[in-house]
Each structure stands twice: as C-alpha cells, then as structure tokens.
Amino acid sequence: MTNPLFDMTGKVALITGSTKGIGRSIAEEMARQGAKVVISSRKADVCEQVAGELKAEGFEAIAIPCHVGKKDQLQNLVDKTIEAWGKIDVLVCNAATNPVYGPTAEMTDEAWDKIMDTNVKGTFWLTNMVLPGMAERGEGAVVLLSSIAGIRGNTTIGTYGVSKAAEAALARNLAVEWGPKGIRVNSIAPGIVKTDFAKALTEDPVRIKRAEEKTPLRRLGEPVDIAGLAVFLSTKASAYITGQVIVADGGETIC
Numbered sequence: 001m002t003n004p005l006f007d008m009t010g011k012v013a014l015i016t017g018s019t020k021g022i023g024r025s026i027a028e029e030m031a032r033q034g035a036k037v038v039i040s041s042r043k044a045d046v047c048e049q050v051a052g053e054l055k056a057e058g059f060e061a062i063a064i065p066c067h068v069g070k071k072d073q074l075q076n077l078v079d080k081t082i083e084a085w086g087k088i089d090v091l092v093c094n095a096a097t098n099p100v101y102g103p104t105a106e107m108t109d110e111a112w113d114k115i116m117d118t119n120v121k122g123t124f125w126l127t128n129m130v131l132p133g134m135a136e137r138g139e140g141a142v143v144l145l146s147s148i149a150g151i152r153g154n155t156t157i158g159t160y161g162v163s164k165a166a167e168a169a170l171a172r173n174l175a176v177e178w179g180p181k182g183i184r185v186n187s188i189a190p191g192i193v194k195t196d197f198a199k200a201l202t203e204d205p206v207r208i209k210r211a212e213e214k215t216p217l218r219r220l221g222e223p224v225d226i227a228g229l230a231v232f233l234s235t236k237a238s239a240y241i242t243g244q245v246i247v248a249d250g251g252e253t254i255c
C-alpha cells in the first residue's frame, strides 16, 4: 500500500520534456503513485509512444506535444490537459536545452536567446498559465528543474548555468507570491545524471571516472534519483517545504 504522504491518486501531473531521461522517470514514478500524467515533448509520435507504454503498464497517461519555447503551444498544452482531466495539481517544468559548449565570450546572441527562451521564458509562461487555476482550488505543487551548474561557476556551460540559476530564483519568487494561495514551488538541482543530455560526459570513461572520484557516493546519478525527489516535492510528504532548491548530486557540491 502507498504511504499516504506520497500518494498521488487522482492528481493530474503535467511534466514537460517527459519522453525520456529525467522527465520520463518523473512521469513514471508519479504514475506509480497514482497520478494521471501528461506526457509532453516536441514530437507528437514520440509522446504517443511513451504515453502508450505507460498505459500498457496500467497507468493513466495522455500525450500532448509541446515545444516549451513556444507560447501558443504551451497554452495548447494547458488547455488540452484541462479539457481531458479538468485540472492540473502538479506541474514539473523539466524540458531544457543546452545547444553549445564553450566560454561565455564566444556565446552568440542566438544561442543565448535560445537557452533563455527555452529554459527560462518557457517556465515563466507556463507557470503563469497554470498557477492561477491551482490558486482557485487552493492547492498545487510546482517543481522546476535547476542544476548544480546554476550554483557553481563553469567554463563550458556558463550560459546554461545562468538559465538554471534563474529557475531556482523563479521558484523562490513564485513560492512567495503563491504560497498564501496554497501553492508550493521548489526546484531541484541535479548533479550529473545519466541521460542523453549529459552524454558528452557520461559516455567518456575518463570523464566518468573523474566525476565519480569527486562524488562522495562514487557514482553518477540515475533519472530515478531525481524522480524520487520530484515525487517527494509534489506530495504531502513535503507539505511544509517551499521556495527551496534541493541539490541531488551524490554530494559533489559539498566537496
């Protein structure tokens, strides 16, 4: 039996970027706790496929494609979710991009704008679309995906780090603004997690070894390490936590 503190029965959870990696794991673990999950990323066929796989396991899932950098597509995502299930109880802003590696001085305006539009402006738009509905019902939980790159300096993914620091700041501001309406907003700062997003690191044995050696738990993160935390932050188990950035990095940043 599910511990009631972690129970998500009847809750509607919208997770952006949920066709693979961390987002998919979050959708799976929330579905396992009883939530109805919205599977979303840019390609409709991929969303359908993943939602189909979850349904085949006995979970409730629908597919709604959406590019998080496009305001009209975000509005469609919200409208279609409400049309299907009448409400959004849990919002996870997970989709993000990092198209370039290199020093900030070499960053083009186009790349800067792409990172900020997808990672920050999309979250700003989507939270503004979803939180008023949560406030009407007097409850809701929001989780934004930040990163330890938003906490530490970096020579190769600095602009991405700026966008991820903004996610944590946005979570704090939204927590203050919407807390009186019963909505909690937190962010998660993962360390290196084994997904396609980090494959430049996670497919290079030398870099894996180096990363493991500087991590107290001596391993890289798995998507489910982050999914467990997202479930915690979206349920009664974390009822008195809001505005926080929770680091899940095997201890890398404490060294």
Ligand SMILES: NC(=O)c1ccc[n+]([C@@H]2O[C@H](COP(=O)([O-])OP(=O)(O)OC[C@H]3O[C@@H](n4cnc5c(N)ncnc54)[C@H](O)[C@@H]3O)[C@@H](O)[C@H]2O)c1
Pocket: 016, 017, 018, 019, 020, 021, 022, 023, 040, 041, 042, 066, 067, 068, 069, 093, 094, 095, 096, 097, 118, 145, 146, 147, 148, 189, 190, 191, 192, 193, 194, 195, 196, 197, 198
């Ligand atoms: N993997 C890591 O090491 C790591 C570390 C820190 C933070 N993060 C953060 O975790 C989140 C998930 O990353 P991941 O590692 O699972 O990545 P991933 O590449 O495995 O998955 C990303 C998901 O987002 C979708 N997506 C990408 N761009 C999109 C867009 N513009 N609109 C809609 N969907 C889009 C992809 O289709 C996919 O479903 C991101 O916010 C990332 O910044 C990841």
